[in-house]
Amino acid sequence: MAENKKDIRALTKEQLREFFVREGDKAFRGNQVYEWLWQKSAHTFDDMTNISKNTRQMLEDNFVINHIEVDTMQRSNDGTVKNAVRLHDGLIVESVLIPTSSRTTACVSSQVGCSLDCKFCATARLKRMRNLNPDEIYDQVVAIDKESKLYHNRPLSNIVFMGMGEPLMNYNNVIKAIEKITSPEGLGMSPRRIVVSTSGVPKMIKKMADDEVKFKLAVSLHSAIDEVRDTIMPFNKTFPLKDLREALEYWYAKTKNRITYEYVVWDGINDKRKDVDALVKFCKFAPSKVNLIEYNPIDNGAFQQAKPEAIDMYQNILEANNITVTVRRSRGKDIDAACGQLANKS
Numbered sequence: 001m002a003e004n005k006k007d008i009r010a011l012t013k014e015q016l017r018e019f020f021v022r023e024g025d026k027a028f029r030g031n032q033v034y035e036w037l038w039q040k041s042a043h044t045f046d047d048m049t050n051i052s053k054n055t056r057q058m059l060e061d062n063f064v065i066n067h068i069e070v071d072t073m074q075r076s077n078d079g080t081v082k083n084a085v086r087l088h089d090g091l092i093v094e095s096v097l098i099p100t101s102s103r104t105t106a107c108v109s110s111q112v113g114c115s116l117d118c119k120f121c122a123t124a125r126l127k128r129m130r131n132l133n134p135d136e137i138y139d140q141v142v143a144i145d146k147e148s149k150l151y152h153n154r155p156l157s158n159i160v161f162m163g164m165g166e167p168l169m170n171y172n173n174v175i176k177a178i179e180k181i182t183s184p185e186g187l188g189m190s191p192r193r194i195v196v197s198t199s200g201v202p203k204m205i206k207k208m209a210d211d212e213v214k215f216k217l218a219v220s221l222h223s224a225i226d227e228v229r230d231t232i233m234p235f236n237k238t239f240p241l242k243d244l245r246e247a248l249e250y251w252y253a254k255t256k257n258r259i260t261y262e263y264v265v266w267d268g269i270n271d272k273r274k275d276v277d278a279l280v281k282f283c284k285f286a287p288s289k290v291n292l293i294e295y296n297p298i299d300n301g302a303f304q305q306a307k308p309e310a311i312d313m314y315q316n317i318l319e320a321n322n323i324t325v326t327v328r329r330s331r332g333k334d335i336d337a338a339c340g341q342l343a344n345k346s
Ligand code: SAH
Pocket: 120, 121, 122, 161, 162, 163, 164, 165, 166, 167, 197, 198, 199, 200, 218, 219, 220, 262, 263, 264, 293, 294, 295, 296, 297, 298, 339, 340, 341
């Protein structure tokens, strides 16, 4: 019965080796199959051409290979590609390929939907929620890597965990996926080219520091004033800025890696001098960089991008305080692939 079969990709390499030994085969067979599953992304046992027919049948009888399917793919005028990806249980997540002249970046999802409730984000409206498995995260990267080679003649260079979901609420699976992505037995990418973006879960930021992770950290701050952040990111009431700041100081003390703050300036919400002053103060706790990101409207009118003068004020004051700041334009807006738009209309 297919339902009773186990997903073979849930097994570690060691478990696969042990399985073959129990079956009276060589442990080495486990290495071969593992390579097919991860490095070569085989979707069927029949793809495994250096494995005997009998062994392939035996695997077929015992296991399934769960894998994602790119359900629909949309290409934007600016070269951005958005994949709606179907998981083995029929649920959909989205991932995006963002090309620039010097790099191609995959923006991947870590959860179906999101348990947080950021008022400006389309993903927050999805009801259904589950964590993605490590292989479901890994497969999104493999799919984008293929598209990068196909459309831009170069492999993927960077990965950002800025798709659907809160990566630190699915920490173990995200870590396992990153292990596969960075392993020579997977994609062999450098962890320095991976950014995990979080709304700020203090306990998990400390755990990342303790685990001595090698990837980079971005925090979606959007306000350094509790009363403001409480209204736009309600979980801030549970994890107030004081706790976030303390966790970030801990992160920096342990890793010596600077922190990037993602920050949208909205009209009438965080566009005043006091908002910038609070941000400058917050940035002084650990070396940091601020990305001022453009707001991508989701259907309601509650949030509007701030006036250019407000963005200029932020930029000038941050720079005057020796804080690196970049102003980012959005990509892929025409296909709802920009930050916070994933799940819009789909
Ligand atoms: N949960 C993680 C990652 C997903 S969101 C996090 O919060 O960081 C990825 C980024 O998009 C975050 O910085 C988020 O604040 C931002 N974002 C969400 N909605 C947006 C919108 N409508 N316009 C612009 N940025 C948005």
